[in-house]
Amino acid sequence: MQSFPNDRRTLLRGLAGAAALGALGLPLGRGRAAPPSVVIAGGGFAGASCALALRQFAPEVRVTLVDRQPRFVTGPFCNAVIAGLRPISSITQSHAGLSAAGVRVLHADIDGVEPAARRIRLADGRSIGGDRLVIAPGIDFDWAAIDGYGPGHVARIPHAWPGSADQLRNLRQQLRTMPDNGRVVISVPDNPYRCPPGPYERASLIAHFLKQHKPQAEVLILDAKDHFSKEPLFRTGWGARYGERLQWRGGRRDGARVVAVDTQSRRVRTVGGDEYAADVLNIIPPQRAGRLAHDAGLTDAAGWVPVAAHDFSVPGHAGVHVIGDAARAEPMPKSAYAANMQAKLCAHAIARELAGEPVAETRLINACYSLVAPDYGISITEVYRLDGDTLAALANAGGISALAADRQTRAAEADYARAWYENIVRDSFG
Amino acid sequence: MAALLSVFASAVLAAGEGEALAGACTACHGPEGRSVSGLPTLAGMDRRRFMDRMQAFRNGEGTIMNRIAPAYDEAQTAALADHFAALDRVDDDRRHAP
Numbered sequence: 001m002q003s004f005p006n007d008r009r010t011l012l013r014g015l016a017g018a019a020a021l022g023a024l025g026l027p028l029g030r031g032r033a034a035p036p037s038v039v040i041a042g043g044g045f046a047g048a049s050c051a052l053a054l055r056q057f058a059p060e061v062r063v064t065l066v067d068r069q070p071r072f073v074t075g076p077f078c079n080a081v082i083a084g085l086r087p088i089s090s091i092t093q094s095h096a097g098l099s100a101a102g103v104r105v106l107h108a109d110i111d112g113v114e115p116a117a118r119r120i121r122l123a124d125g126r127s128i129g130g131d132r133l134v135i136a137p138g139i140d141f142d143w144a145a146i147d148g149y150g151p152g153h154v155a156r157i158p159h160a161w162p163g164s165a166d167q168l169r170n171l172r173q174q175l176r177t178m179p180d181n182g183r184v185v186i187s188v189p190d191n192p193y194r195c196p197p198g199p200y201e202r203a204s205l206i207a208h209f210l211k212q213h214k215p216q217a218e219v220l221i222l223d224a225k226d227h228f229s230k231e232p233l234f235r236t237g238w239g240a241r242y243g244e245r246l247q248w249r250g251g252r253r254d255g256a257r258v259v260a261v262d263t264q265s266r267r268v269r270t271v272g273g274d275e276y277a278a279d280v281l282n283i284i285p286p287q288r289a290g291r292l293a294h295d296a297g298l299t300d301a302a303g304w305v306p307v308a309a310h311d312f313s314v315p316g317h318a319g320v321h322v323i324g325d326a327a328r329a330e331p332m333p334k335s336a337y338a339a340n341m342q343a344k345l346c347a348h349a350i351a352r353e354l355a356g357e358p359v360a361e362t363r364l365i366n367a368c369y370s371l372v373a374p375d376y377g378i379s380i381t382e383v384y385r386l387d388g389d390t391l392a393a394l395a396n397a398g399g400i401s402a403l404a405a406d407r408q409t410r411a412a413e414a415d416y417a418r419a420w421y422e423n424i425v426r427d428s429f430g
Numbered sequence: 431m432a433a434l435l436s437v438f439a440s441a442v443l444a445a446g447e448g449e450a451l452a453g454a455c456t457a458c459h460g461p462e463g464r465s466v467s468g469l470p471t472l473a474g475m476d477r478r479r480f481m482d483r484m485q486a487f488r489n490g491e492g493t494i495m496n497r498i499a500p501a502y503d504e505a506q507t508a509a510l511a512d513h514f515a516a517l518d519r520v521d522d523d524r525r526h527a528p
């Protein structure tokens with residue numbers, strides 16, 4: 001149990017907080033004798049970072065976080081696991097650090113969220129409410145998008161996005177046991193989806209594995225797009241390291257979007273009518289906001305939740321915030337970095353508003369490292385300012401790594417990529 | 431515009447601006463600027479050195495900071511420098527943890 005110092009400043013902040021909630025039309029409770037509370041649905045990069053940031057910015061606020069997974073694998077560096085470059089244990093995280101920081105963590109399946117009541121309904125019938133509700137459920141897959149591929153097929157044809165430790169192990173095992181002259185096919189959806197450069201990093205690291213262990217084998221990317229994240233850097237790196245071993249077929253012109261899968265024979269058909277056979281097939285299906293956001297009626301026609309960027313609140317739903325992959329936060333991409341960043345902005349705004357203080361003007365960053373090879377790192381970054389309720393990337397900052405760079409620079413960025421992982425995990429999960 | 435800016439600047443200089451800005455850096459540089467990896471620690475960094483490094487990045491140095499530092503004006507960079515300079519290099523709680 002945490003203690004709530006009752007010095008004058010805390011008391012004043014508490015009163016101001018009560019007044020601020022009143023101004024928002026939120027119920028004040030019993031004269032605000034109890035400290036304000038925030039409940040968070042989902043404890044991935046977004047939900048966990050928000051919980052930690054609230055403990056930092058507003059120690060008097062009671063924070064409860066609910067997630068179904070006591071241990072989980074991260075998207076970041078799951079491609080390195082698939083390629084056999086690091087063990088699954090190194091990307092397996094828990095919420096122990098959140099508990100240590102004073103967050104009340106509950107591991108349970110969430111049945112639904114109720115925006116009007118700012119409440120989480122658990123599958124076992126319990127309900128948990130708060131002065132603020134933060135929803136951070138990540139993504140779900142659009143299983144209707146690809147004919148013949150559904151949730152029942154992931155054991156044979158993993159999406160590994162990242163899914164589960166089992167899916168990562170499974171894909172890894174399939175790569176190890178595929179024929180020496182076999183073919184890996186990766187199907188990539190149109191934008192927006194989780195981690196725009198992720199599929200190309202995956203193809204790179206699989207090519208790296210094949211180059212060493214099955215030099216006759218190849219990787220083929222079938223893409224629904226005709227351009228992709230960090231494309232010039234990936235192409236430069238692929239040319240230098242993988243040659244014909246890694247091939248990309250692009251979308252809108254030649255119709256390389258996969259529309260049908262035959263799971264038994266591991267064959268795919270594209271919208272253009274071409275068929276490809278694979279020895280290892282990795283389907284990354286199109287995506288939308290996690291079911292919780294959708295069921296609560298918060299999503300738009302495309303399946304994502306529109307938010308007001310200054311605090312990631314959901315317009316029309318007082319006291320409700322959506323952060324991370326589920327939110328529509330263009331021009332920010334769906335990344336762990338962005339989820340962590342949005343969580344802090346949201347926590348900062350909640351803390352300030354509860355304390356009756358103005359929200360400070362700030363800058364947001366997104367950064368994504370990718371590995372073309374273990375010693376070849378590349379990056380993209382943007383810095384954003386708030387422009388009313390939207391985000392705008394600053395023109396005088398951001399961009400991709402230099403196209404012409406020496407070995408040392410690429411190796412340094414690969415080291416920084418691994419270092420970034422260690423730090424963001426601490427910054428998000430404690 | 432100048433009047434608007436100065437009104438804005440005083441609001442910006444409210445306590446917590448450095449803290450809010452720094453939240454954008456710590457996913458790379460570690461919680462509270464204390465890195466647990468090969469990225470540099472910012473906590474406890476001398477204010478002058480911090481400002482000098484940020485200027486060098488604006489002049490093109492670095493693998494990625496050259497794409498980040500130009501987004502911050504002098505006042506914001508100073509707020510960041512103050513924020514990180516005031517933090518201990520080592521977290522006392524962790525250092526004394528059993």
Ligand SMILES: Cc1cc2nc3c(=O)[nH]c(=O)nc-3n(C[C@H](O)[C@H](O)[C@H](O)COP(=O)(O)OP(=O)(O)OC[C@H]3O[C@@H](n4cnc5c(N)ncnc54)[C@H](O)[C@@H]3O)c2cc1C
Nearest residue numbers: 042044045046068075076110138161195324325335336337
């Ligand atoms: C291959 C790959 C590589 C990636 N590489 C990078 C990278 O290098 N850099 C980067 O920044 N990002 C990367 N990402 C992206 C990153 O993984 C996501 O952007 C990030 O996880 C989003 O965080 P989130 O909190 O929104 O969602 P998540 O991390 O998915 O968290 C959502 C949480 O909600 C919980 N949840 C959902 N519904 C329920 C329910 N009904 N009941 C209980 N709990 C529920 C889930 O258990 C989950 O823990 C990568 C992703 C992939 C797939």
